[in-house]
Amino acid sequence: MNPTQKRNVVMAQVNYQYGNNIFVPYAVGSLQAYAETLPDIRKNFHFQEPLFLRKDLAEVVGCMEEPAVVGLSCYLWNWEYNKSLAKAVRVAFPNCLIVFGGAQVPNDSKDFFVEHPYVDILVHGEGEFTFVSILLESLSDHPDYTSITGLSIHEKNLSTVKTPSSARIVDLSVLPSPYLAGVFDFLLNSSFLLNVSQETTRGCPYACTYCDWGGDSYKKVVRVSEQRLLDEFEWFGKNKVEYLFNCDANYGISKLDYAHTVSMLEIRTRHGGYPQKFRMCTAKNSDDRIFEITKLLSDAGMNKGATLSFQSMDDTTLETIKRKNIKMDKFSELMDRYHSAGIATYTELIMGMPGETYESSKKGVDILFEEQADTVNLYVYACTLLSNSEMNNPFYSRLHGIRSVRMPLLLAHSTPEAELSEYQNVVVGTNSMSPDDWQRTYVFYWAIQCMHCLGLTPQIAILFYKMFGVRYSDFYEKFIDHFMGMAGSLIGADIALVKDVVSQAVHGGRLDLVIPKFGETCWPLEEATFLNFVTNKESFYQEIRGFIDEFACNSGIFIEKEILDDLILYQSSLVKDPNVTELSVSLRYNLHDYFSNVRESKAILNKAPTLLKIVGDRSFGGDLETYAREVVWFGRKGGRFHHSSIVCERA
Incomplete structure (x- = not known):
């Protein structure tokens, strides 16, 4: 009133x-x-x-x-x-x-x-x-x-x-915090779990053409006072905030960010571990400071992993979108460092940007995977035209032949909404990539993410690369080709479904799937098919074995039948199962030792009878919704789809 x-x-x-x-x-x-x-x-x-x-x-x-x-x-x-x-x-x-x-x-x-x-x-x-x-x-x-x-x-x-443009607000101290001002006090006694946003800075010094964050008007970075930030964090802890999203475009770019993180964690400790989770967008050229910040947060259990974003691996595309990436030797060094510290990492790419082709997309995967195939957790996003990005400028679009389609917005893990959908304008063609090639590239990245990055076949692909020099892009391209004409098979049916969804998306259809047995949730295609495969593991790996046999034969590769038998069994056993918690696996070869040292010269595959005792970190008891939520939704960025407790004994 x-x-x-x-x-x-x-x-x-x-x-x-x-x-x-x-x-x-x-x-x-x-x-x-x-x-x-x-x-x-x-x-x-x-x-x-x-x-x-x-x-x-x-x-x-x-x-x-x-x-x-x-x-x-x-x-x-x-x-x-x-x-x-x-x-x-x-x-x-x-x-x-x-x-x-x-x-x-x-x-x-x-x-x-x-x-x-x-x-x-x-x-x-x-x-x-x-x-x-x-x-x-x-x-x-x-x-x-x-x-x-x-x-x-x-x-x-x-x-x-x-009217003329407004001047930037350069003194953010005149702006009070809505949290401290009591604007959100009406939520404090509700049953909701609070996800909050916090600004540490405004502005971005970069000018990537697909983004609307920086540019000429907002390239100067202005910082919020440290005292306000800490006072807000006291509010978050006191009111048991679940999730904190940091709104900085490049958290960690400033020396102040490390000290701020330390202070933030001290306050969190006083409030019993609230906020529970912290999400940040780190500077694109990840460095020692970002590693130290990420390690602090990881040790406190506040983040799911470190983001190492490339957006594209193609030099022509990077020049077109006004972006520079870290060097690959630095990337490998960082990946090793995060891996040694037990910190999960994930890498982001944007597909279909101007300059990108199907072949450059394949090449990019090989560059990323050749030294880090056992740790790269790849997220690939369709290129979306944001309202005020340079890429959405008519001149830029004409220059690069951009063709876009209005399709329902992909909000991973949201609940389907029948009455009022949101939309995005997705790039489905450029001068360098036709709509047909866009579809082919999307299906290729689907296979990379579902099969390799979600843990269904990475060890198989790694062995073929290490022992026979089979490039990862060729392996997964052949995988798609093999099952494309096998619609009656489990994998072939899902590839046909994915192709159909992608084909419809080019004409305005959705790019996600709802699988009722996993809840009323919108799943990205790679997650939806992973869930389908993992609940049909026996049939899935039987079909994978058939593919491997044919692939090896057609490629002139000879590999012992016993090695392949062990490899399929080992790969299958690694993947968490919604129905099985503990298992013992007898192998004739030292596959676990081999893959544990796969980046070392000492990684040699030998005949060595081995017994693996695998214990899941939790039992799902066949609860598919909980499995999907914990392993895929919450666990993907942390790479939780493989068992972590494996004891290896000589048989």
């Missing part, structure tokens, strides 16, 4: 709910916290509790109390919802001022209000100062927003008036 008859303001930053975990609406909370420091705002406006859940639109609008202003923070994952909500607000409250801000608001707004006449104002860039100016101007009998910088304004004839 608003007993003083102040003007009501409703702020919305809607996100998906994952189980009982919700994302606290930090961006709109920051706008509210700053606005409420000003006497004229407090005197004239009343902020209702911010909206943060994707609830039924009629229910949401029905709970609004004659709003004078509705502000919506827009991202890729809530753009369609926000537009629908704004339409509903316009119908229910025709005189309400509707303001859009956030990363999804297009800088090129020339025709925006023709397509979206229910919106009044767009805010470009940082919103704290700008939104306050909008609120104060709305108090006028005849508001004129054209004097406010950083806006696109809806004129009565549906044309757009765009």
Whole structure:
């Protein structure tokens, strides 16, 4: 209720709910916290509790109390919802001022209000100062927003008036913390588990063309005061926050970040281990400081692993997207260092960017895997055109022949939503990669991730590379070719399914799958097929054996039948099983020792009868939903799909 008859303001930053975990609406909370420091705002406006859940639109609008202003923070994952909500607000409250801000608001707004006449104002860039100016101007009998910088304004004839860009906020100390200001206190006694965001800096010094984080306007990095950050962390610990997402574009790039991490962990210890998890985006040129930060977090059990991102392994593509990678010798050194410290790593690539080809994609996998095939945990993402990225600029798109398709947004592990889907514009073709090659490349990366990186066949591929020089890309390409014409087989049926999904995606279909026996969850294709294979392990590895026999024969490779028998048995036994917790495996060759030392010159495969005793770290008792959640959803970045407790005895 608003007993003083102040003007009501409703702020919305809607996100998906994952189980009982919700994302606290930090961006709109920051706008509210700053606005409420000003006497004229407090005197004239009343902020209702911010909206943060994707609830039924009629229910949401029905709970609004004659709003004078509705502000919506827009991202890729809530753009369609926000537009629908704004339409509903316009119908229910025709005189309400509707303001859009956030990363999804297009800088090129020339025709925006023709397509979206229910919106009044767009805010470009940082919103704290700008939104306050909008609120104060709305108090006028005849508001004129054209004097406010950083806006696109809806004129009565549906044309757009765009004002000059706003200056950066260079002194972040004037912005209060929404956590410390009490904006989110209404959530503290709820049943929700809180996922929070925290800014340590704003800005990014890089200008990667696929990203909208930095660029000319935001290349200067501005830091939040250390005292505010630590005070916020006290709030997170006191209120038992589950998950903290650090909003820094390059955490670890500053010397201050290590000391901040140490202080953060000291506070966490005082609060019984809260927040439980910490997610960061590290600087692209990972170095000693980032290793030390990651080790601190890993030792505390706060992170799932270290990210070593390349985005592309192709020099032409890297030049086109304005990015430089770390050298491969440095990458191998870092991988060894993380591996020795017991820290999981994962590497990210973006497929289909300008300059990339099917062959360059294969070559990139070989470069990554040749020295680190036993530790590379690869995540490959389709290239998405972000609203304000350089890659989405019409000139850039024409120059590189970019063809994109609007398809449902892939939000891994979200719950399927039938009524209102979000969308992304995915690059499915360029001057260097046709849509047909894009599909072929997607299926190739599916095989690499599902078969190798999720642990189904890496030891098999490694042995063929080490002993016979078979490149990893050729091995998995032949794997796809072998099963492509075997739709009646387990693997062939799943490859046919993956190909069909990818083919439909080029025309606007989804790039994920829901498998009911693993819960109402949207799984990326490689995870969905992994789950299908792992629940049919015996048939799966029988078919893999058939492929290996044919592949070896066609390649002129002779390998002892006993070695292959042991290899298939060993590989199968490593993979965690939802039904089996303990097993003893008798081998005729020293495969476990061989793969434990595979990067060393002393790794020699010998006949040496061996007994492996494998004990799972937990029993799933056939509970497929729990298995999928723990091993794949939560465990993928930590590489949890293989058993870690293996005792090797000489038979």
